[in-house]
Amino acid sequence: MSILIKGGTVVNATGAVRADVLVDGERIAALLAPGFPLEADRVVDATDKYVIPxxxxxxxxxxxxxxxxxxxxxxxxxxxxxxxxxxxxxxxxxxxxxxxxxxxxxxxxxxxxxxxxxxxxxxxxxxxxxxxxxxxxxxxxxxxxxxxxxxxxxxxxxxxxxxxxxxxxxxxxxxxxxxxxxxxxxxxxxxxxxxxxxxxxxxxxxxxxxxxxxxxxxxxxxxxxxxxxxxxxxxxxxxxxxxxxxxxxxxxxxxxxxxxxxxxxxxxxxxxxxxxxxxxxxxxxxxxxxxxxxxxxxxxxxxxxxxxxxxxxxxxxxxxxxxxxxxxxxxxxxxxxxxxxxxxxxxxxxxxxxxxxxxxxxxxxxxxxxxxxxFGLHPRKGVIAPGADADVVVYDPRATQVISAATHHMNVDYSAYEGMEITGKVDTVLSRGRVIVDGSGYRGSTGHGRFLSRELNQYLV
CATH class of the missing domain: 3.20.20.140 (Metal-dependent hydrolases)
Incomplete structure (x- = not known):
């Protein structure tokens, strides 16, 4: 399945740029100039939002x-x-x-x-x-x-x-x-x-x-x-x-x-x-x-x-x-x-x-x-770039929310941040090219996650 994430600002550790992101299967296929004419099975609107790994x-x-x-x-x-x-x-x-x-x-x-x-x-x-x-x-x-x-x-x-x-x-x-x-x-x-x-x-x-x-x-x-x-x-x-x-x-x-x-x-x-x-x-x-x-x-x-x-x-x-x-x-x-x-x-x-x-x-x-x-997962994880796993988050920096145990999804009966008002909210989440969270709620499934065999620390000198 192909997914086009369009209209957003792609933010990597190296900088931010306006770009559309094409996902094909489980990987990121391309970063495209905004508005580049392309058809996909699904389009995710990221206008005024960040697209982050x-x-x-x-x-x-x-x-x-x-x-x-x-x-x-x-x-x-x-x-x-x-x-x-x-x-x-x-x-x-x-x-x-x-x-x-x-x-x-x-x-x-x-x-x-x-x-x-x-x-x-x-x-x-x-x-x-x-x-x-x-x-x-x-x-x-x-x-x-x-x-x-x-x-x-x-x-x-x-x-x-x-x-x-x-x-x-x-x-x-x-x-x-x-x-x-x-x-x-x-x-x-x-x-x-x-x-x-x-x-x-x-x-x-x-x-x-x-x-x-x-x-x-x-x-x-x-x-x-x-x-x-x-x-x-x-x-x-x-x-x-x-x-x-x-x-x-x-x-x-x-x-x-x-x-x-x-x-x-x-x-x-x-x-x-x-x-x-x-x-x-x-x-x-x-x-x-x-x-x-x-x-x-x-x-x-x-x-x-x-x-x-x-x-x-x-x-x-x-x-x-x-x-x-x-x-x-x-x-x-x-x-x-x-x-x-x-x-x-x-x-x-x-x-x-x-x-x-x-x-x-x-x-x-x-x-x-x-x-x-x-921890030896890059460039498979941690970057929006062609060839990386399509683990992508569309993030709305203007949305507001209040953290509360009444609305969180962790299996615990309190929140350490109860009542804290924050700016910014996750809009859409892709895990290896599959939308698992969007405006309609959680769409993932048990067992989708895979074990990752890791390489060595890339910062060692």
Whole structure:
């Protein structure tokens, strides 16, 4: 089937131009001068709208076990919500637990996702047990198109890795050309602060933020960077939230080290004040790293402008307020860590354009092009160009909307951005040449999404 998207402004990371876009089958066939006479099976009117590459959310957690429960979105519901928000590719995390095999974990996550996804998907691998077998299995994962390995300096007894284990995994990453992703918080010190707070009867959700101070994120980030420098491994810092951590990343990048970092919309728009909402409302905002005082937000926007922050992902890991977040009533340490967001990332980042924080091109770059390149999907994903997958979003920059749990499509009973008025809205979404969202609603189907075997990081030098 051919589709002509006409009358819009095509926005890539490299610039914006008035052009019509011809889609033939699953690929973009051509960019044409506006009004070029051409017939197609379907015409999509993009007049006064942007035509952008589908979003690539490089950090989601669908159906993830955590703290005795599981994230509320399945691969089906989560990817449908992603589609509504203009994201046409997610990269989720297969989770190795202690004493198990990386390859067995990968098989488990393939079974969860296969035949369930509305948009295309890939996997990172969480490595929680470093030994000779798992190090060897990293090679097999790379061969299977999973070449990014997440490790934790937090969560002792669950995911925590020692510096020695991290060093060994980084050495293997250097050998295979793969990339280590790091949750950088000093979990040993944090656990002491948590225990002290609980012993003093401080149990409210805000204590989650107070016991995970930004200095301990900065320290862990600096330590991870030092280990990466010693081993020569690339390093990607996930969900960076604090100015101290950003300073460490910027310093490393200024010396030419292969260090990259993402932040998330919640750190750009929400703050410690949300964790401190009265009653138990703050539990809705418990995630790790925690929300920071508001002064960190301007530093993160600056990092996005300077490219010291390369990507914005969601860390989408939703837990319902009822029956899930409520597990932590009377003990903030038992509140499941995670927030919903996969549906609103593209919209929230567009507010950065509206407010002058970032350019139109940078909006596309951090939401689509850079994650596609960082995680080995470009030029198939992340660009409006002939030969690329026809993952295309028609975006209306003048439309307004109010974010609310009453209208979102994520399988969670609250919105972290409830009542927020925003400018801009997804109009039409194509995934590999198929219209899956338009003015009539959701038109996709379960199982349309395909697994993406990824190449290596294209930014490595």
């Amino acid at each position: 589908g979003g690539v959310d490089a950090h989601t957690h669908m159906e993830m076990p955590f703290g005795g429960t599981s994230s509320a979105d399945t691969f089906e519901t989560g990817t449908v919500a992603a589609a509504w928000g203009g994201t046409t590719t997610i990269i989720d995390f297969a989770v190795q637990t202690k004493g198990t095999s990386l390859l067995a974990a990968l098989d488990t996550w393939h079974q969860k996702a296969e035949g369930s996804c509305a948009v295309d998907y890939g996997f990172h691998m969480i490595v929680s047990d470093v030994n000779e077998t798992s190090l060897k299995e990293m090679e097999s994962c790379v061969a299977a198109g999973v070449n990014t390995f997440k490790m934790f300096m937090a969560y002792p007894g669950v995911f925590y890795a020692t510096d020695g284990e991290i060093l060994r995994a980084m050495q293997k990453a250097r050998e295979t050309g793969s990339t280590i992703m790091m949750h950088a918080e000093n979990g040993i010190a944090i656990d002491q602060l948590v225990a002290q707070a609980l012993a003093r009867g401080r149990t409210d959700p805000v204590e989650h933020g107070l016991t995970r101070p930004p200095e301990l994120e900065g320290e862990a980030t600096s330590r991870a960077i030092a280990l990466a420098k010693v081993t020569g491994s690339p390093l990607y810092i996930v969900h960076l939230s604090a100015a101290q951590a950003l300073d460490a990343v910027a310093e490393a990048r200024d010396t030419g080290q292969n260090v990259f970092a993402e932040t998330c919309p919640q750190y750009l728009y929400l703050s410690l004040e949300d964790l401190a909402r009265p009653g138990f409302e703050g539990a809705k905002y418990v995630a790790s790293p925690p929300l920071r005082p508001k002064e960190h937000q301007s530093e993160l926007w600056r990092g996005l402008r300077t490219n010291d922050l390369s990507v914005v992902s969601t860390d989408h890991c939703p837990f319902c307020f009822k029956d899930q977040k409520e597990l932590g009533r009377g003990d903030f340490a038992k509140i499941p860590n995670g927030m919903p967001g996969v549906e609103h990332r593209v919209d929230l980042l567009h507010q950065g354009v509206v407010k002058g924080e970032i350019s139109l091109e940078r909006w596309v770059e951090i939401s689509s092009t850079t994650p596609a390149r960082m």
